Amino acid sequence: MKTIVSLVLLTLAFVSPEANAEQQTKEAKRIIALAPHIVENLFQIGAGDRVIGTTDHSDYPEAAKSIPRIGNYARLNIEDILAADPDLIIAWKTGNPTDDLERLxxxxxxIVYSDPHSPEDVAGEFRRFGELTGLEQQAEQQAIGYLAKLNKIKQQYQDKPWVSAFYELWPRPLTSIAANAWPQHLINICRANNPFVQSKTDYPQINLEQVVLKNPQLIIQPRSSARSITDEINWKQWSDIPAVKNNAFIHPDENQLHRMTSRALNELTLLCQQIDEIRERHYKQAGL
Structure with a gap:
């Protein structure tokens, strides 16, 4: 095995400029996809069978579970990647170890980078992946359908009054969202007003006293099967917070909502509906 890898390393170290230029234009047939959302979006455009390696937690669709794992968010297995002989690596700009990518x-x-921030960026991901794989037509169909669904959700809630919402991304340490964070863009669509949106970082750590002072009308606590609900904050201790007083808690599926894929819109639809129910309840109680 070490001999094979050594030969691969030697070969790749002396790639000619001409060969590299040709590589930039050919359709990718052997892809290493370094994040769950990248894998899912490749399957979405019909290129899932070209993925020969991925990272932990790439579990959708079902076929993704059988793709060999070559690392995780903290470390990539360089030897396994080289031995797989990929013609393309799609990396996550903010979710992969930069030192390993520099080595590769x-x-x-x-190496190309996936870097979606807003919901609209997912359509761009489809189109970019279509160009890389020669599946432009399929990718364009997916992008158009995705944007149509996104715009429908936006139009449904664009005139709704805002409701104050604390987004409990992680309980310990208590972490929320702000600015350009992916979930922030989503709750904006639902017209949920995040009191910490102006924080200096996209994922600020918050202390409990700050939340109490902000008096949110609802609290959003994303959940997944991998997270224990015993870790969550016991908000009942602060019964004066409107969200606690009115039992206004929402628990979206973070595996869908937090991935930059078309499935996020399914969970967003449900989230906006639940926020709207709490909004109507709040304004009714206030006599508005």
């Missing part, structure tokens, strides 16, 4: 780039492997 030195071997002449083509």
């Amino acid at each position: 780039a030195k071997f002449g492997i083509r």
Whole structure:
């Protein structure tokens, strides 16, 4: 095995400029996809069978579970990646170890980056992946359908009054969202007003006293099967908070909502409906 890998390393270290230029234009057939959302979006456009390696937690669709794992968010297995002989690596701009990616780039492997921030960016991901794989037509169909669904949700809630919402991304340490965070864009669509939106970082750590002072009308606590609800904050201790007083808690599926894929819109639809119910209840109680 070490001999094979050594030969691969030697070969890649001396990739000619001409070969590298050709590599930049050919359709990718052997793809390493370094994040769950990348895998899911490749399957969405019909390129899932080209993914020969991925990272932990790439579990959708079902076929993704059988793709070999070559690392996680903290570390990539360089030898396994080189031995797989990919013609393309699609990396997550903010979710992969940069030092490992820099090492891989030195071997002449083509690396492109996925960097979605807003819901609209998912359509751009489809189109970009379509260009990389020669599946432009399928990708364009997915992008158009995705944007149509997104715009429908936006139009449904664009004139709704705002409701104050604390987003409990993680309980310990208590972490929320702000600015350009992916979930922030989603709750904006539902017209949920985050009192910490102006924080200096996208995922600020918040203390309990700050939340109490903000008096949110609802609290959003994303959940997944991997997270124990015993870790969550016991908000009942602060019964004066409107969200606690009115039992206004929402628990979206974070595995869907937090992934930059078309499935996020399914969970967003449900989230906006639940926020709207709490909004109507609040304004009715206030006599508005």
